[in-house]
Amino acid sequence: xxxxxxxxxxxxxxxxxxxxxxxxxxxxxxxxxxxxxxxxxxxxxxxxxxxxxxxxxxxxxxxxxxxxxxxxxxxxxxxxxxxxxxxxxxxxxxxxxxxxxxxxxxxxxxxxxxxxxxxxxxxxxxxxxxxxxxxxxxxxxxxxxxxxxxxxxxxxxxxxxxxxxxxxxxxxxxxxxxxxxxxxxxxxxxxxxxxxxxxxxxxxxxxxxxxxxxxxxxxxxxxxxxxxxxxxxxxxxxxxxxxxxxxxxxxxxxxxxxxxxxxxxxxxxxxxxxxxxxxxxxxxxxxxxxxxxxxxxxxxxxxxxxxxxxxxxxxxxxxxxxxxxxxxxxxxxxxxxxxxxxxxx
Amino acid sequence: xxxxxxxxxxxxxxxxxxxxxxxxxxxxxxxxxxxxxxxxxxxxxxxxxxxxxxxxxxxxxxxxxxxxxxxxxxxxxxxxxxxxxxxxxxxxxxxxxxxxxxxxxxxxxxxxxxxxxxxxxxxxxxxxxxxxxxxxxxxxxxxxxxxxxxxxxxxxxxxxxxxxxxxxxxxxxxxxxxxxxxxxxxxxxxxxxxxxxxxxxxxxxxxxxxxxxxxxxxxxxxxxxxxxxxxxxxxxxxxxxxxxxxxxxxxxxxxxxxxxxxxxxxxxxxxxxxxxxxxxxxxxxxxxxxxxxxxxxxxxxxxxxxxxxxxxxxxxxxxxxxxxxxxxxxxxxxxxxxxxxxxxxxxxxxxxxxxxxxxxxxxxxxxxxxxxxxxxxxxxxxxxxxxxxxxxxxxxxxxxxxxxxxxxxxxxxxxxxxxxxxxxxxxxxxxxxxxxxxxxxxxxxxxxxxxxxxxxxxxxxxxxxxxxxxxxxxxxxxxxxxxxxxxxxxxxxxxxxxxxxxxxxxxxxxxxxxxxxxxxxxxxxxxxxxxxxxxxxxxxxxxxxxxxxxxxxxxxxxxxxxxxxxxxxxxxxxxxxxxxxxxxxxxxxxxxxxxxxxxxxxxxxxxxxxxxxxxxxxxxxxxxxxxxxxxxxxxxxxxxxxxxxxxxxxxx
Numbered sequence: 003x004x005x006x007x008x009x010x011x012x013x014x015x016x017x018x019x020x021x022x023x024x025x026x027x028x029x030x031x032x033x034x035x036x037x038x039x040x041x042x043x044x045x046x047x048x049x050x051x052x053x054x055x056x057x058x059x060x061x062x063x064x065x066x067x068x069x070x071x072x073x074x075x076x077x078x079x080x081x082x083x084x085x086x087x088x089x090x091x092x093x094x095x096x097x098x099x100x101x102x103x104x105x106x107x108x109x110x111x112x113x114x115x116x117x118x119x120x121x122x123x124x125x126x127x128x129x130x131x132x133x134x135x136x137x138x139x140x141x142x143x144x145x146x147x148x149x150x151x152x153x154x155x156x157x158x159x160x161x162x163x164x165x166x167x168x169x170x171x172x173x174x175x176x177x178x179x180x181x182x183x184x185x186x187x188x189x190x191x192x193x194x195x196x197x198x199x200x201x202x203x204x205x206x207x208x209x210x211x212x213x214x215x216x217x218x219x220x221x222x223x224x225x226x227x228x229x230x231x232x233x234x235x236x237x238x239x240x241x242x243x244x245x246x247x248x249x250x251x252x253x254x255x256x257x258x259x260x261x262x263x264x265x266x267x268x269x270x271x272x273x274x275x276x277x278x279x280x281x282x283x284x285x286x287x288x289x290x291x292x293x294x295x296x297x298x299x300x301x302x303x304x305x306x307x308x309x310x311x312x313x314x315x316x317x318x319x320x321x322x323x324x325x326x327x328x329x330x331x332x333x334x335x336x337x338x339x340x341x342x343x344x345x346x347x
Numbered sequence: 348x349x350x351x352x353x354x355x356x357x358x359x360x361x362x363x364x365x366x367x368x369x370x371x372x373x374x375x376x377x378x379x380x381x382x383x384x385x386x387x388x389x390x391x392x393x394x395x396x397x398x399x400x401x402x403x404x405x406x407x408x409x410x411x412x413x414x415x416x417x418x419x420x421x422x423x424x425x426x427x428x429x430x431x432x433x434x435x436x437x438x439x440x441x442x443x444x445x446x447x448x449x450x451x452x453x454x455x456x457x458x459x460x461x462x463x464x465x466x467x468x469x470x471x472x473x474x475x476x477x478x479x480x481x482x483x484x485x486x487x488x489x490x491x492x493x494x495x496x497x498x499x500x501x502x503x504x505x506x507x508x509x510x511x512x513x514x515x516x517x518x519x520x521x522x523x524x525x526x527x528x529x530x531x532x533x534x535x536x537x538x539x540x541x542x543x544x545x546x547x548x549x550x551x552x553x554x555x556x557x558x559x560x561x562x563x564x565x566x567x568x569x570x571x572x573x574x575x576x577x578x579x580x581x582x583x584x585x586x587x588x589x590x591x592x593x594x595x596x597x598x599x600x601x602x603x604x605x606x607x608x609x610x611x612x613x614x615x616x617x618x619x620x621x622x623x624x625x626x627x628x629x630x631x632x633x634x635x636x637x638x639x640x641x642x643x644x645x646x647x648x649x650x651x652x653x654x655x656x657x658x659x660x661x662x663x664x665x666x667x668x669x670x671x672x673x674x675x676x677x678x679x680x681x682x683x684x685x686x687x688x689x690x691x692x693x694x695x696x697x698x699x700x701x702x703x704x705x706x707x708x709x710x711x712x713x714x715x716x717x718x719x720x721x722x723x724x725x726x727x728x729x730x731x732x733x734x735x736x737x738x739x740x741x742x743x744x745x746x747x748x749x750x751x752x753x754x755x756x757x758x759x760x761x762x763x764x765x766x767x768x769x770x771x772x773x774x775x776x777x778x779x780x781x782x783x784x785x786x787x788x789x790x791x792x793x794x795x796x797x798x799x800x801x802x803x804x805x806x807x808x809x810x811x812x813x814x815x816x817x818x819x820x821x822x823x824x825x826x827x828x829x830x831x832x833x834x835x836x837x838x839x840x841x842x843x844x845x846x847x848x849x850x851x852x853x854x855x856x857x858x859x860x861x862x863x864x865x866x867x868x869x870x871x872x873x874x875x876x877x878x879x880x881x882x883x884x885x886x887x888x889x890x891x892x893x894x895x896x897x898x899x900x901x902x903x904x905x906x907x908x909x910x911x912x913x914x915x916x917x918x919x920x921x922x923x924x925x926x927x928x929x930x931x932x933x934x935x936x937x938x939x940x941x942x943x944x945x946x947x948x949x950x951x952x953x954x955x956x957x958x959x960x961x962x963x964x965x966x967x968x969x970x971x972x973x974x975x976x977x978x979x980x981x982x983x984x985x986x987x988x989x990x991x992x993x994x995x996x997x998x999x
Binding site: 018020053054055056057058060063070071074075076077078079080081084087088089090091092093094095096098099116117119120318319321322324325326328329330331332334335337338339341342343344345346347 | 412415416418561565605608609610611612613614615616624627628631636638640657658659660661662663665667668669671672675676677678679680681682683684685687701702705709794795796797798838839840841842843844845846847848849850851859860
């Protein structure tokens with residue numbers, strides 16, 4: 003409930019009165035804080051026009067899906083997998099709203115894979131957060147569609163034989179106009195990524211590497227622990243050469259259209275690919291996303307792709323305006339008489 | 348059955364509604380043709396049948412339209428295969444359209460056709476069994492070659508081997524005559540042949556003295572982009588008409604006078620269009636924008652098509668990626684304050700169950716329209732059935748009471764669409780509206796309502812806090828209920844009323860997540876009580892009653908026409924029978940139990956294996972008996988009467 007003593011530039015203003023019920027140590031806490039801090043920051047700039055009443059969080063089912071309860075905005079905790087579809091209806095009916103969709107890897111890529119794909123290809127004005135912890139947490143630890151091959155869980159005692167999804171490849175393949183990756187240990191990076199998505203018109207997919215400290219602890223340790231970051235995280239900066247490493251000694255080079263990790267010294271800085279998120283050809287973003295399909299390879303973070311593309315709800319509403327112009331405002335009596343009629347005197 | 352009367356080569360037996368021919372007595376005979384007088388008849392049932400590609404639905408539809416404009420009462424039964432184009436000339440590819448036209452009030456498409464137009468041997472083989480004994484057959488004799496006969500399994504030519512001895516047969520070389528009619532046009536033979544359905548239509552229009560102008564106007568508008576097609580169809584139509592007029596083959600013409608109707612403006616309407624218009628009307632009467640989330644499915648898709656044409660009413664139609672997304676998007680739109688719908692058929696309802704349950708739990712208004720078809724599974728996609736009642740009532744997990752209503756005729760779909768919205772909006776609940784394939788595609792004349800007489804179904808969104816916290820600060824409790832137990836509908840964008848809803852159990856009042864056992868019991872009871880309370884807000888069941896009736900027919904949905912016809916026929920033969928037709932199936936009208944308990948016999952005809960009857964027996968402990976049919980077709984009145992006689996010994 004609204005506490006009038008708070009002002010929108012404070013995190014507490016965006017925090018609901020509900021007790022947060024994730025496991026202690028869960029990566030979701032960091033993501034929630036980043037979102038609350040982001041809204042406090044956005045509120046400092048009147049041009050963003052953010053308000054509690056115009057902000058909606060829609061989620062599916064899973065640990066991540068409890069997220070809406072903790073934001074003091076409008077929210078819906080819906081059905082496993084269906085949040086993108088439900089949010090699409092909301093966005094089409096109410097293009098004035100600022101809508102986020104929250105789900106985990108099971109919610110978004112398994113039971114709800116179809117809806118995610120279609121929300122992205124339609125380019126509905128939704129900011130979709132995919133909390134990827136590579137495990138089913140709420141159902142206590144079965145493998146997920148992003149779990150690595152060989153993963154031993156309660157449902158795969160001999161190891162998983164499923165090849166995992168690369169969520170960003172799925173999103174880019176579905177034609178998403180905004181695709182990014184961030185992780186739960188870096189609030190600043192999360193906030194910057196969320197903020198870029200917030201400013202984007204159309205569908206955004208943000209994969210968040212998120213640690214499940216109960217059922218899949220340390221899944222990303224080799225990549226995002228502080229000591230590993232320099233060598234394992236590739237920071238994508240638009241317009242800059244894609245280089246990483248403690249000494250910026252490594253980089254990404256395009257070889258026959260395929261992104262490869264190279265030593266800068268071997269090829270020269272000029273040969274290193276310059277990141278272009280606005281490249282209309284999604285093949286480049288796709289091959290960069292393919293750099294990391296496991297937990298051991300250097301992994302790109304940041305905005306992979308951000309292109310302008312017609313937004314769905316606006317297109318729907320433009321058709322309504324056009325129909326109104328061509329046919330005039332709806333007249334029920336005229337509609338009822340629009341077929342062949344006859345009079346009985 | 349009285350003696351069969353034959354006149355001028357067309358049989359119009361008196362089977363169904365005491366049909367009489369009164370040609371020579373004068374008073375109602377009209378001069379319509381140059382060379383002869385049209386014989387007045389009261390009613391006729393005509394069945395057009397041909398290959399899927401022969402345009403029989405269009406032909407039937409145009410004849411219906413011309414008859415509607417002539418002021419006849421009418422009921423139609425289109426029947427087509429699920430395959431878009433089954434192999435040409437096969438039984439699987441036969442498409443038929445039956446129309447019953449009359450000079451008096453009628454309610455069914457007719458038990459048995461009087462006239463069959465068969466465009467090929469497969470149509471004859473498939474449909475002959477339905478034709479009234481002694482009925483009239485008009486054949487496109489050009490299609491009766493060896494290959495076509497073989498395709499449908501005729502070992503000998505039925506025209507010559509005695510098969511048709513009991514009928515009056517007219518062999519017309521329709522293909523050849525159509526080709527001759529369009530010979531001056533620059534069209535390929537193959538294309539020209541396609542106009543033969545208009546030849547058949549022209550001939551039937553002549554036979555039943557229907558003017559050609561409405562059809563010509565329609566052709567000109569429909570095919571405006573292709574003048575050659577317009578010309579070919581119009582020439583074929585006129586040639587068919589002229590053929591009837593000039594050949595000796597058809598000795599007589601028939602006239603069916605306009606049926607006495609209330610004064611007003613009428614149109615001919617199908618159930619699906621009536622449903623779509625009802626949805627639009629509901630949006631106007633609720634002063635809310637309409638959102639339809641839908642996934643194409645037979646026989647419901649036409650509702651989506653019709654609504655998509657009317658975006659100027661503020662209608663947003665969304666063709667979703669699947670049935671689940673269709674209902675999900677509708678629920679999202681409802682959360683945002685739209686009047687939200689999803690339209691589907693049985694298989695779609697099965698998929699939507701979880702989301703309907705969420706809407707029941709979140710208590711948001713939404714209308715689910717199920718145009719029922721034959722099941723289970725894919726079943727009979729293009730055929731009618733009323734076997735989704737139990738799924739509509741109970742097809743969700745948990746205790747999830749949901750109102751269910753059903754339309755009884757094509758035009759009634761308009762009223763029931765509005766009624767579904769009224770209940771949904773007022774009580775903040777999903778509502779399931781059942782129609783079926785027969786209502787969806789069938790048509791009838793409809794006296795157009797004056798929009799000013801439609802009910803106001805608008806509701807208020809919540810705009811202000813409705814409670815205070817411990818410190819006296821205003822707060823909003825999304826599950827604090829009003830006197831009818833409806834909760835406030837606060838839509839995003841409303842300052843100060845920010846709240847979260849979801850599928851987890853909610854604490855009474857605050858709506859916060861609650862696992863408290865007592866609260867779950869309370870909320871389950873409240874949700875049930877809210878839906879039960881709707882019984883006080885719906886019309887009482889009305890009995891169509893006569894003196895001395897010991898038997899009451901109870902129906903729901905599209906069986907209405909057949910039950911009305913059966914009731915009338917039984918009464919005409921001296922058996923008093925009463926009748927109740929239910930539009931509200933959950934909750935049921937509060938007086939229904941008393942009504943049913945007052946009869947010796949309660950008979951429930953249903954196009955399923957007995958679904959309403961289980962409810963009636965469970966709710967009211969009445970020893971009801973069922974008349975059941977699951978053949979993809981509506982009841983004939985005769986079937987209901989025969990079943991009653993067998994079951995109860997009550998003789999008609």
